[in-house]
Structures are given as C-alpha cells and as structure tokens.
Amino acid sequence: MALDIKDDERLAYAPAEAARLIGHSRSGFYLLLASNAIPSFKVGRRRLIRRSDLLAFMERALGSTPEEA
Numbered sequence: 001m002a003l004d005i006k007d008d009e010r011l012a013y014a015p016a017e018a019a020r021l022i023g024h025s026r027s028g029f030y031l032l033l034a035s036n037a038i039p040s041f042k043v044g045r046r047r048l049i050r051r052s053d054l055l056a057f058m059e060r061a062l063g064s065t066p067e068e069a
Helices: 015-022 026-034 051-062
Strands: 041-043 046-050
Touching: 015 026, 015 046, 015 051, 046 051
Parallel strands: none
Antiparallel strands: 041 046
16 A cells, blocks of 8 residues: 555645644654654754655555555
8 A cells, every 4th residue: 555645745744744644643753753763854943754755654664665556
C-alpha cells in the first residue's frame, strides 16, 4: 500500500500537518522527529518535513514499495 498525497502537492509540511496526514498524534510525531525516524529541516524558526521523506517513512512502516502496491 503506497501513500498517495496527490491532492496536496506541496514540497514540505509543518509537523502538525504531517502528523495529520499520516494519522499520528502531534506529540508522537515529534518523538519520531527527535529519534530521526523522519528527517526534518528548519527554515528560520519553522521546522518542515519534506513530502518525499514522509512518503519514504510510510513505505518503510508499511513494508512496501510503490511497485508492490
């Protein structure tokens, strides 16, 4: 099963948005960021998560690749 976010083509998301997209709690998502399970970067004071990193995390978590879905 591959995660498909076609209706929102932004390149990066704020942590709260990313958590909502994958159905995770905001505090739990911050734990994933702190453990480097999902890479993030900062622009000024704002932390962002690249869409490609979010998709890669979900594919790893689901144990599938786009070709298998």
